[in-house]
Amino acid sequence: MKIPKIILAASLAVAPVLTNAQQLDITITNLTQGIYFTPFIVAGHDANTRIFQVGQAASTELQALAEGGDISGVSAMLTGAGAVVSENPAGGLLAPAGSTSLTIDTGTQEYLSLSSMLLPTNDAFAGIDSWKIPSTPGVYWINVNAYDAGTEANDEIVNGGGMPGVPGIPAAPGMDAGTNATGVTTTETNQTVHIHRGNLGDDDLTGGKSDVDNRVHRWLNPVIRVRVEVLDQTL
Amino acid sequence: MTKLIMRCLLVAAVGIISACSSDNNNNQNTGTGGVVTPPPIQTKLFNVEFTNLTNAQPLSPVALVLHTEGQLWQLNQASSDALELLAEAGDNSAILAEDFVQDSVSGEGVVMPGVTRALAIEAPTSGDAYLSLATMLVNTNDAFTGFTRMDVSNMATNESVTLSIAAYDSGTEANSEAAGSIPGPADGGEGYNSVRDDVDFVARHPGVVTADDGLTTSVLNESHRFDNPVIRVTVLRIR
Known part of the structure; x- marks a missing residue:
């Protein structure tokens, strides 16, 4: 697909020097009313590289992202696989109704993926797994679902526990969660990446099973909308 | 025999442990002089x-069927008896036997959360060809998922379509969640009951x-x- 472009460029006297560039202008919007997103990781990569796959166990790198919002491991994995990576476009958390934008040159990489953890949850993350980057310039919209990494029981106790393997929810950034919950569950039925069933929550902010507020910390899919503008590299 | 061998190879290729089905033996036509003629033109094959x-x-x-007319359900319309049986009891036998079905395949056993399975089905080389798939979420009163009347007649070899699909409610049984009303392991209760004590139309499940x-x-x-979505499905034409 690149060869005709190069020939075309060579035939134009004022044509810019074409490299194997593919610039994407991306805007990420939080569709929820009460969920915060940890720093996003966005990557252009090849067909053999995945941040996650449904029905497969999460990698340890994804576990760190989904349980604690730590994208460093996923970033290293992607970089090691030759991916083009953009980190933390929002410069921190993406609040309800918030948007953040970035520009990424995915070069010759054919696929786009992104991911971020939902707070307050135990191990929920939103993600795009290997969206084929179109060759036709234009604006594309992607609705993004919330997944459960399957690595931690959804006890819904806000205790600061964000390290992989440590129970609990690291934080409720809206400062609107409860305390002293006894825990919703200690088991995780589906230990592969799957669609998140949602927080259970309760309406007892000083006790009950859950520290999550069942009137606030809810969502239905999709939780993120992504606008991708594929720029015309021949202009 | 070609069809049968191909199905067996495909099943092996996708990692399903099963016996090869023998429900599609070709008739070996005997030509003049007792010479066995070659098998007819190959069919399209979908994974x-x-x-x-x-x-x-x-x-x-899972019920996977090929048809040239009809559909397994219509949103906002009453469920067929066959769909009711599947959605309430997880029994796909009536759907597989629907009058309009040309070919059908049943999945082997329950598909647990996180598990991926595959089935193969054939279609004629020309003419209309629709695929439909249905399966029950067994820890519910009458939730099911799948797709119906997917037109695959114009799919090219190696072309694939991936769908993320929501849960539907057959509308044939009230969502009581009561003991004795759910056939799955959460309850072990009743599956099919012909009484329709719900809205009596198919809709998205709440x-x-x-x-x-x-x-x-x-x-x-x-x-x-x-x-x-509750399932992800990829339909691939492999021949």
Whole structure:
């Protein structure tokens, strides 16, 4: 697909020097009313590289992202696989109704993926797994679902526990969660990446099973909308 | 025999442990002089791969059918008796036997959460060809998922379509979640009952409430809740 472009460029006297560039202008919007997103990781990569796959166990790198919002491991994995990576476009958390934008040159990489953890949850993350980057310039919209990494029981106790393997929810950034919950569950039925069933929550902010507020910390899919503008590299 | 061998190879290729079905033996036509003529023109072959995306909703044995007319359900219309049987009891036998079905395949056993399986089905080389797939979320009263009347007649070899699909409610049984009303392992209760005590039309499923979320008479717990999509399906034409 690149060869005709190069020939075309060579035939134009004022044509810019074409490299194997593919610039994407991306805007990420939080569709929820009460969920915060940890720093996003966005990557252009090849067909053999995945941040996650449904029905497969999460990698340890994804576990760190989904349980604690730590994208460093996923970033290293992607970089090691030759991916083009953009980190933390929002410069921190993406609040309800918030948007953040970035520009990424995915070069010759054919696929786009992104991911971020939902707070307050135990191990929920939103993600795009290997969206084929179109060759036709234009604006594309992607609705993004919330997944459960399957690595931690959804006890819904806000205790600061964000390290992989440590129970609990690291934080409720809206400062609107409860305390002293006894825990919703200690088991995780589906230990592969799957669609998140949602927080259970309760309406007892000083006790009950859950520290999550069942009137606030809810969502239905999709939780993120992504606008991708594929720029015309021949202009 | 070619068809049968191809199906066996495909099944092996996608990692399904099963015996090769023998429901599609070709008649070996005997030509003049007793010479066996070659098999007829090959059919199109589709591989349908599906993943259970839920946390704790096993899926009943999948019904995968090929047809040239009809459909398994219509949104906002009353469920067929065959769909009711599948959606309430996880029994796909009536769907596989629908009058308008040309060819059918049943999945082998329940598809547990997180599990991916695949089935192969053939279609004629020309003319209309629709695929439909249906399966029950067994820890519910009458939730099912799948697709119906997917036009695959113009799919090219090696072309694939991936769908993320929501849960539907057959509308044939009230979502009581009561003990004795759910056939899955959460209850072990009744499956099919011909009485229609619900809205009597097919719609998107509103989700389960469960005892943990305040329905005190529910046998379900928070683990059984689900959000959409509940399955991912990839249809690939491999021949």
